[in-house]
Amino acid sequence: MPAVDIAIDVGGTKTLVSAFNEKEVEPYSLEEFPTKPAEGIDSFFERLSNICLRMKGSRNINRWGLCTAGAVSPEKGNLVWSPNLGWKDVELFRRASSFLGTEGVIENDCNASAFGEWEFRKEIESLIYVTVSTGIGMGMVVRGKILRGANNAAGEIGHTIVKADGPLCTCGRRGCLQAISGGRGL
Incomplete structure (x- = not known):
């Protein structure tokens, strides 16, 4: 089997x-x-x-x-x-x-998705993959390698502050992109 x-x-x-x-x-x-x-x-x-x-x-x-x-x-x-x-x-x-x-x-889920997309599109050298679900995230593949950043948190765009006095985010800060536009925010 x-x-x-x-x-x-x-x-x-x-x-x-x-x-x-x-x-x-x-x-x-x-x-x-x-x-x-x-x-x-x-x-x-x-x-x-x-x-x-x-x-x-x-x-x-x-x-x-x-x-x-x-x-x-x-x-x-x-x-x-x-x-x-x-x-x-x-x-x-x-x-x-x-x-x-x-x-x-x-x-990371977005990194895995980005790499999967890149695997099926070998003619593309680099790509960015953005997801909007419960939160908002991004994965990046550059020349076949996942871009991770110094703390393995590259692509965590959902925690970019877009409205200083905005709603409280799950990360503890106010006004993060995903607190406004992610699944919970909407």
Whole structure:
């Protein structure tokens, strides 16, 4: 029986889990569930684990990827901080690898999307990918490399202050772009 690849997109509102047969681009199984970040990281990973294990069934997991909003450290596999989730200093790789195996990667959601678009458009040298969902983010690929910035937070445009006396943002500041124009702001 062929192994399975798992893709996980952790959003501020919902989490999407997809299971793929090796070398296929269309998932054979797709499941969405509320992220419920206020219930805590342990509760989230318990629900995620149950879904992933059910999706894979008796098959082995070949590789997996988990992306999420916020500043991540792909080298360490950690979520540094996600204002949308209210989570800070979370060892995502360690937690996910306990039920998915060690052939996995952790990435910022916009960076993952930007790189995926670039992969399918090899004629483009560089690109910028902007997303508007619960929050607002941006991923950038320059000559085939993800532009990360000094603190792995390049592209966090949702936290650019556009109205000094604007509404309170999940990051704690006032007037951020996503507090006005992101999903929660609208």
